[in-house]
Amino acid sequence: MRLRVDLLPHGNYPDVVLVIDVLRATTTAVAYLERGADALLLTSSPEVALNLRSDNAESGLLLGGERGGLPIPGFDFGNSPVEAAAQNFTGKTVVMNTTNGTGAAHTAAQTGKHILLAALTNAHAAARRARAIATEEIALVCAGTDERVSLEDVYAAGVLAEYLLAMGEFTIDDGARIALTMRRNAGNPIEALGSAGHGARLASLGLGEDVRYAAQLSTSTLVPTLADSSDVAGALRFVAG
Numbered sequence: 001m002r003l004r005v006d007l008l009p010h011g012n013y014p015d016v017v018l019v020i021d022v023l024r025a026t027t028t029a030v031a032y033l034e035r036g037a038d039a040l041l042l043t044s045s046p047e048v049a050l051n052l053r054s055d056n057a058e059s060g061l062l063l064g065g066e067r068g069g070l071p072i073p074g075f076d077f078g079n080s081p082v083e084a085a086a087q088n089f090t091g092k093t094v095v096m097n098t099t100n101g102t103g104a105a106h107t108a109a110q111t112g113k114h115i116l117l118a119a120l121t122n123a124h125a126a127a128r129r130a131r132a133i134a135t136e137e138i139a140l141v142c143a144g145t146d147e148r149v150s151l152e153d154v155y156a157a158g159v160l161a162e163y164l165l166a167m168g169e170f171t172i173d174d175g176a177r178i179a180l181t182m183r184r185n186a187g188n189p190i191e192a193l194g195s196a197g198h199g200a201r202l203a204s205l206g207l208g209e210d211v212r213y214a215a216q217l218s219t220s221t222l223v224p225t226l227a228d229s230s231d232v233a234g235a236l237r238f239v240a241g
């Protein structure tokens, strides 16, 4: 079994892909499911999200997302796990669009066989699920920030790689070696996320609580999983796995 870490999304994924966007898309996705959402629709653009709602007015879709870290006009929520964790989404479908994470999921879905969303909050469950379904390769794909490598995503890839290596034999690539080195040297999750450029940026926007929330380790057993029948144009449908 191969274990691969892409520091940014590249494509060509033959088997299982864990998409990682700790700050904040995949952390928020896990929070929506924790708070009862039936499904998440990750769209390719904000416009697709807005059109989905206007074309399906009867279905009560809720929209969450950001640009520049701030809520998108016309959306119901930003991209905040703290905000998501304070709501009840039972029976609701949440449509998400964010700067980095939702795009990374679309890149992964072009080739990957099984697409899961991973964060620090669901890291152990995500690793266990990936190990259970993989037949040849597990790719840990870091979303990054504006096409540049993000410390928090690489750190989480290192956490996931540690869990996976404890579960079985893998041949690992240099991306995995870099992520493991980061994990071992960046301190605990709070220290790591606090030292990340994007962590500091969110704090400067008054979103430091989101950074602290995202630093919780393996507090959730929910793994957002791309559904087989993902028949919504321009959107990927994830359900709790």
Ligand SMILES: O=C(O)[C@H](CS(=O)(=O)O)OP(=O)(O)O
Binding pocket: 021, 023, 024, 025, 026, 066, 067, 068, 069, 070, 079, 098, 099, 100, 101, 102, 143, 144, 145, 146, 198, 202
């Ligand atoms: O909301 C976030 O944390 C980022 C957006 S930005 O980098 O602050 O502009 O989006 P994500 O897709 O979750 O990385």
Ligand SMILES: [Mg+2]
Binding pocket: 021, 022, 023, 024, 025, 100, 101, 143, 144, 145, 150, 198
């Ligand atoms: Mg991010």
